[in-house]
Amino acid sequence: MKTSEKNIERLLLYRRILISLKNGGKTNIYSKQLASLADCTPEQVRRDIMSIGYSGSPVHGYDLKKLINSISEFLDANNLQKVALVGLGHLGRSIIDYFQGRRPKLMIAAVFDRDPDKIDRVMHGCRCYSTEKILEVIPKENINVAIIAVPASGAQGVADLLVQAGIKGILNYAPVKLTLPPDIYVENRDMILAVEKVAYFARKITTEGSCT
Amino acid sequence: MKTSEKNIERLLLYRRILISLKNGGKTNIYSKQLASLADCTPEQVRRDIMSIGYSGSPVHGYDLKKLINSISEFLDANNLQKVALVGLGHLGRSIIDYFQGRRPKLMIAAVFDRDPDKIDRVMHGCRCYSTEKILEVIPKENINVAIIAVPASGAQGVADLLVQAGIKGILNYAPVKLTLPPDIYVENRDMILAVEKVAYFARKITTEGSCT
DNA sequence: AATATATTGTGAATATATTCACAGTGTTAT
């Protein structure tokens, strides 16, 4: 089966949920339970799990450990995959705090900032480089994913450099639409648009009643 | 026409793009141009614009100013809509920096944190309250949207309080799936899952070639 | 041993979203 972005998002969420259930001592789970924890339908859960080639038992449902392994085999790199972070303001620091050390196969391996005061400081084990070093460090460290956490005005320039350095996936937190070659995967996490969106739907609920 | 989440997301993006073009002195635009800036098809642009009841001219395309007004009329509240922010760590502060003052009809009107050192400090004109004041301040200020920017462990508790205080829309940055009543709109912006997702697609591109 | 039960896996039906294709429009060029 062809897997879409939505499939991948759900699989990532399932894994997170499954790991926490496993840590709580659970050994197996039914599609219905997982669906309710992941806010989707049992059919979706079963289809997603089918799509990665794992199958459960009609009696015991899915074996937690095996399912987690199957999902991870499908989603993760074989080896450690390295990530670059550009921008060490409040946002960049919060990304390090939230992310670093949480996923065994992923690590922020290089951090870049323009501010001379930050350069050469070490954060959570990563040295901060000057933005000018992007072209040098990224290929050397074999990094193919980057997170942009700089102000709007600097984002496009940084993105161009990243692409030139060989980055294939960008997670963009800056509130601008980046213009990039079509073979680069971009996920936009524009904070302004996010607040506006939630505000719109909150208003709809407040003035009308329920919604989805 | 019924507007979906995707419609709303695109409309928000169009508006952002249109405003910046207008500031650049442009007075009108064609669906094709806007589509290329927003990374979608001209048909989508035209349908989205149709859905809010605005229409352009086959010769001059869309009048920038009028279109922006129509979109805003559709998306925005009549009066100022107030937003609460919970969590004043690095992430919370970056949200204030990125957001505050950028949208005329939306403002972060109250900030909450657990840390006694932060309480009563003023950030960008918002006083920071103790998290315990949520039930008191939110109804008083008539706030219906909240942003959660606390660590994973505190998020569900905060969310429960917010709902109790009357919040209808939540923008959740904490890496947990919140369990909430069905009449609350939630937008999850889980940073860990976001990095994992981009890493997955970057890897696909790196090992296979293009993708979407 | 036969029956009842709860679950998976999945073809088929439905719903939703996107794209195609073209008639209708007003402007410019001839």
Added chain:
DNA sequence: ATAACACTGTGAATATATTCACAATATATT
């Protein structure tokens, strides 16, 4: 004037995603 043009608006076709509905399965119960 008339023809050519480039665009919008939109019905129809297509593609994608979700849900329905049920046969197949393996256990527990009588």
